[in-house]
Amino acid sequence: MSRRTTRRRFLQETTAAGLGFWVAGGVALGRESKSPNEKVNIACIGVGGKGSSDVDGASKVGQIVALCDVDENTLNGKAAETVKKGSDELKFPGVQKFADYREMLDKLGDKIDAVTVSTPDHTHAPASLMAMKLKKHVYCQKPLTHTVAEAREMRETAAQNKCVTQMGNQGSAENGLREAVEVIQSGAIGNVREVHVWTNRPIWPQGPEAILKVRGARDAAYAALRGKSYTFSQPTPPKSLHWNLWLGVAPERPYDSIYHPFSWRGWLDFGTGAIGDMACHTANMAYRALKLGLPTAIVAEAGDVNPETYPTYAKIAFDFPAREDMPAVKLYWYEGMKDRKKVLPPESLIKGLNVPDSGSLLVGEKGMLYSPDDYGQAYVLLPEQDFKGYKKPAPTLPRTEGKNKDDAMKAEWVAGIEGGPAPYSNFEIASRLTESMLLGDVAIRVPGKKMLEYDGANGKITNNADADKLLRTDYRTGW
Numbered sequence: 464m465s466r467r468t469t470r471r472r473f474l475q476e477t478t479a480a481g482l483g484f485w486v487a488g489g490v491a492l493g494r495e496s497k498s499p500n501e502k503v504n505i506a507c508i509g510v511g512g513k514g515s516s517d518v519d520g521a522s523k524v525g526q527i528v529a530l531c532d533v534d535e536n537t538l539n540g541k542a543a544e545t546v547k548k549g550s551d552e553l554k555f556p557g558v559q560k561f562a563d564y565r566e567m568l569d570k571l572g573d574k575i576d577a578v579t580v581s582t583p584d585h586t587h588a589p590a591s592l593m594a595m596k597l598k599k600h601v602y603c604q605k606p607l608t609h610t611v612a613e614a615r616e617m618r619e620t621a622a623q624n625k626c627v628t629q630m631g632n633q634g635s636a637e638n639g640l641r642e643a644v645e646v647i648q649s650g651a652i653g654n655v656r657e658v659h660v661w662t663n664r665p666i667w668p669q670g671p672e673a674i675l676k677v678r679g680a681r682d683a684a685y686a687a688l689r690g691k692s693y694t695f696s697q698p699t700p701p702k703s704l705h706w707n708l709w710l711g712v713a714p715e716r717p718y719d720s721i722y723h724p725f726s727w728r729g730w731l732d733f734g735t736g737a738i739g740d741m742a743c744h745t746a747n748m749a750y751r752a753l754k755l756g757l758p759t760a761i762v763a764e765a766g767d768v769n770p771e772t773y774p775t776y777a778k779i780a781f782d783f784p785a786r787e788d789m790p791a792v793k794l795y796w797y798e799g800m801k802d803r804k805k806v807l808p809p810e811s812l813i814k815g816l817n818v819p820d821s822g823s824l825l826v827g828e829k830g831m832l833y834s835p836d837d838y839g840q841a842y843v844l845l846p847e848q849d850f851k852g853y854k855k856p857a858p859t860l861p862r863t864e865g866k867n868k869d870d871a872m873k874a875e876w877v878a879g880i881e882g883g884p885a886p887y888s889n890f891e892i893a894s895r896l897t898e899s900m901l902l903g904d905v906a907i908r909v910p911g912k913k914m915l916e917y918d919g920a921n922g923k924i925t926n927n928a929d930a931d932k933l934l935r936t937d938y939r940t941g942w
Contacts, residue, residue: 502526503600503880506571507579508564508590511537511724513604514581517631520870521579521602522554524877529571531561534724536703538562562705564590572597577880580604581631585733586711588613589942595620600627600880602873605743606735607890607897612935614901615922618894627879629872629886630893632743634838636868636875640748641860641887643832643842647752649856651844652827654790655753659808660746661797662837663820664737668721669729669799670767670775676721712938729772735904736773737798741837742900743893745821746794748839750896752825753792755783757919758899763906766801776801779903796903861887898922905933 506529507518518527518541532538538560546552561567568575577600580590588608591601601621607630608614621628634640647655668676678698700706700718709723710716713732728734749755760782765774776799783792797806807813812824816833823839825832831845844850861884863871875886885891906915909930916926924931 503877504528504574504576505579506567506575506577507531507581508567509580509582509586509604510541512581513631514579515541516869517579517581517602517604517873518555520867520873521877523870524873525577527555527558528574529559529561529567530555531564531567533562533705533708534701534703535562535705536701563708565593568593568597568599572599575599577601577627577876583709583727583733584735584739585609585713588617589712589938591617592620595624595626595628598624598626600876601890602629602631602876603890604631605893605897606739606901607743607893608901609733609735609739610935611898611901611905612922614894614898618890621890621894626890627876627886628890628893629876629879630743630888630890630897631869631872632747632888632893633869633872634744634747634840635888636863636871637838637840638862639840639842640751640838641862642855642858643748643834643839644752645856645859646842646844647749647825647827647832648859651829651850651853651856652825652832653829655825655827656790656792657826658746658749658753658792658794658823659797659812659826660742660749660794660823661805661807661818661821662737662741662745663805664741664798665729665773665775667726667729669736669772670769672775673721673726673729673772674769676726677719710939712936712942714939731771731773731908734773735901736907737777738779738796738900738903741798741821742796742903743896744837745823745839746796746900747896748834748842749794749823749825750899751892753783753789754786755792755794755899756786757895758783758794758902758917759919760914760916761902761906762912762914763903763909764912765907766799768908768910773904774907775799776806777903777907778806779906781899781903796900905930908933 503525505521505525505527507527508531510518510530510532530538530542542555542558542560544554546554578594580587580603584606587603591603594601607617697717698719706718722730722733728740729736758781763777763779765777767775779796781794783794785791797808799806808824819835821837822835830849832842833845834842844853865871879886902917915924915930918925
């Protein structure tokens with residue numbers, strides 16, 4: 464079956480299965496669309512790690528015309544990939560290469576229909592916003608942004624420019640997640656007033672461990688312990704890496720291998736910590752099923768709070784108000800290790816469960832829905848004896864095909880560009896999920912476990928001026 468036929472089939476099936484739902488996702492169907500007879504021209508920003516598979520997935524439903532990465536080795540390696548091992552046929556023939564996404568968008572603006580953004584968190588919004596302001600459709604990795612304010616700007620910019628958008632939390636394409644949403648919304652476990660979500664993150668250094676891995680900090684600490692003077696020796700970035708471009712909007716600092724290519728996630732200037740990395744996955748099912756919107760209050764308990772990294776552990780509580788016919792909900796997030804023990808929900812709730820590294824538990828009046836994975840695709844209703852013979856509700860949400868749900872996310876996105884329904888994780892909902900969870904990162908940084916009151920209509924913390932300043936960050940001069 465050809466790619467064009469696959470996209471047409473996907474478009475027909477999803478439209479027939481749930482058009483009303485998709486329209487409610489917030490993207491107008493009256494926009495100018497790309498014909499299914501034409502290939503969508505896609506430029507990819509960030510092509511290493513997750514970015515590499517995003518390029519591959521996008522290439523199955525569109526034409527890759529440009530690749531951009533701040534590391535020349537990564538960029539050249541991706542551009543040189545062949546269709547199969549031993550073949551001379553390139554995967555992306557004629558593709559143009561760039562180190563700076565600003566140059567790419569300036570030079571190829573009229574040749575690009577859409578972009579993927581698969582970079583460290585602090586670059587998500589700057590790259591995506593520039594593309595959307597040029598009326599390019601955007602597929603951006605989770606978490607959608609680095610700050611709360613950016614999440615709101617992404618939502619507004621996408622709507623203003625009628626961009627078709629998708630956040631890369633691939634669990635959204637899992638049919639099991641969509642089924643779980645239907646089960647909860649059917650009332651199977653009754654009104655839900657409590658949600659618990661936990662993760663095995665961080666799996667990278669945070670707190671003092673991370674800071675002491677920075678060469679300058681480590682050498683200075685050793686010198687101080689020995690009563691000796693210290694002269695800073697600046698590490699040299701790899702020759703292939705454009706360090707200034709990697710920093711992008713972040714404050715200038717010397718290169719160190721603790722930041723790139725992976726452990727940037729734990730640093731305030733670059734990443735969003737454990738909750739930023741995983742909540743757009745693990746809290747996604749509950750967030751959708753309960754139509755949570757934005758919280759009104761957030762409070763956190765955290766360890767090793769410091770001005771450079773996220774903490775070694777945290778427990779965060781979010782208060783969401785009543786919605787439609789649903790009662791108010793308290794959502795609890797758990798991350799890291801405290802006193803050498805994993806931070807988890809109360810023992811009274813998880814006793815008897817084979818609790819995995821990540822999961823979620825929705826507590827209803829009639830029972831609980833327990834999901835033992837990152838994506839909410841697998842679930843069981845508890846107590847199991849109370850749900851013997853349970854019949855699932857008739858599907859109300861579209862289903863995706865194939866085992867690779869990461870590819871299904873790209874197929875939904877391109878189908879939307881071609882005039883179909885809004886993708887399931889479009890920025891209208893993805894930005895609110897991101898905004899909500901990143902408020903947890905703000906609460907982590909407030910000393911004394913102080914409750915923060917959030918005005919979602921205006922995007923402001925109303926009872927703590929210092930915390931309100933943490934909703935946004937200043938971009939480096941020139942960016």
